[in-house]
Amino acid sequence: MWNELPGDLLAQVFSYLSPASLARAMSACTHWQACARYPLPASASHPPWFLAVPARGSPHCCYALDPALQRWHCLPLRFIPHPIRLLAPVGAGLILCKLATTACSLRLALCNPFSKQFHLLPSLTKPRSNPAVGLIPSEDSSSFRVFVAGGTSGACCDEPTLEVYDSRDRDWRSAGAMPVEFAVRLTVWTPNESVHAGGTIYWMTSARAYSVVGFDVERGSWREVRAPMADRLEWAALVQTRDAGRIGLVGGACEGEACVWELTDGDEWALVGEVPAELGRRFWNRKGSWGATRCVGSDKALYLFRDLGSEVLVWREGKRGWEWVLVQGCCGDGEALIPKHNIPIRAVLLPPVLT
Template identity: 50%
Template sequence: MWRNLPFDLLANIFSLLSPDTLARARSACRHWNMCANASYTAPVGTCRQPPWLVALPTRHRGLFCYAHNPIIDKWHVLPLDFVPDPVRPIAPIRGLILLRHTSTTTLQLAICNPFTRQYKTLPMLIIARTNPAVGLIELGPSPTQHVLCPYFLVYVAGGMSEASGGSGASYEATLEMYDSRHNTWQVIGPMPMEFAVRLTVWTPNESVYSNGVLYWMTSARAYSVMGFEIGTNIWRELSVPMADRLEFAALVPRNKKLVLIGGVCRGDAFVWELGEDGAWNSIGKVPFELGVRFLGGNGSWGMTKCVGIDGEVWLYRDLGSGMVVWREDWEKGRWEWNWVEGCCFIRGKQVHKFPIKGVVLHPNLAPSYMLNI
């Protein structure tokens, strides 16, 4: 029966499979492999399989990463020996990961697919920068390229650059943009020096794009949010609820909206959503029992990291410790909090605790034509 199914129907069935099941199916024969690749052409948002967490060590411990399969609640180790230098993840681009090299202080970006072992270094920026803020906007398949080529823009703001005249490094109050369709950078224009300084000194690389604005969280207490309006090139600053009391604060997307999660010392971790009026609205908090379990009696949220995509948010600390996941349940039509054990053993071999940086993505097993350019 299966061999007689039309190509498009079989591809649609494959689009409903989890990545590990799909990997086994595509190895059956050439026809199934072609159908499996075609299954990735489904529109973004139609996938009902939960995304995976992919975690890379924040310190040099060899070229590898760890991935959590939510279907069977199991951790896997993936070698990154095809990547030439140590890297750290910035953001997911569908099944790809935007990375930055850690072997150089000057920003150098790359993209890779750890599941298909594909890698590509992006061109160097027009202005060499150290420690700028990086923002990503994913715009779907390129209208002029193969459907498996994601179309995205990367914005780089601020950072330190060598001043003209050899007078040393200075803050770079300009913004650059990378367009994946043309594989080129261009300088968008100037930015306020105050924003350039704060984005350089106090901002991690994570960004969230929502309703035409790129947002970054500044990590200095009191916390605040920097925003760049794409259409008008206008910079703005947003206050943060309980800003002077939060031990950690992070931005994540949720249903195309901007969400802020922050924890108070010996207290709860709260969740707010930015409304259309520019005000933060409380939409929940981490359940007390999960919070106590996550903190392990320490009571401090200070070392907490947070990462997410539409449909899922993770709170974590290191690879071996338990993690809290806020996930949308498609069948029940609501968001639920869950517990995931950290990665302590893989195939019976112990994995020691160490700091990690994670991204959440839907694994893509189809080869990306973009990474072969």
């Protein structure tokens, strides 16, 4: 009986399941497995998972936090032939990453650790090391473009040009020159994390005083926006925000303190949130630990994190509006216990897609 339920109906049922429950339901029989691969109805909107990959060495696992159950899962990365570093979520379960090989030139790839997909993108048109990488989806999210800007080529010559990968063409093409002053700043400073809003990709310079560099992909124009409290911020990170048309900046000026700003139309920063003092004290529980703070965000939540074993500070929409909560760090990967505190991570927010 139940194994004959029409696919549309089952897909409707499945749309209310968390990815973990769905994965178990689709293991029940072949019909359910086939239906779980139907495109989900629009009503399905699970909060994205927090996916962390160690930022050094050759990680054999990545770690995914299911925000609904506050549970960590360990996802093996052995299906990927190279060590990787996270760059940005692409959508549909895919993440953009770069290979951490000994070759100098940047090489990008897409992977889905839930369904074990991996494909290498073609080589860049020009070999570059340490360029800025930014990702921007098309308006209907059906395709995306990756922009690679600046970097050095050959014997440390600056490469003040841009190139772009379009997922529809599946190849790179040159996108012309870029102002040298931006090429230099991006090359030297960029921590390779980009956010996008309103057709512009933004990067943060990685040294104080912080500032934000934006590239308007349609006009091909560059601009710089000073960070709020720029000369006082000890750490800062760019994030996608609750309002998809804007970017956010998270940063702190002294220990145990952090604020969230949004960039408004007139390039002004509006303060939208603040870490409650008590939670801040618990999150930054070691002296000087705020220096290693990183941050990722989406329209549904904002995650502040430091390393794998440490707690994660989450700002999310709860029953009574937006609330800050501390979530336990990852404490084991099934094979070995994780040494507390000392595995630095990069992370993205990713809706887990199993297909």
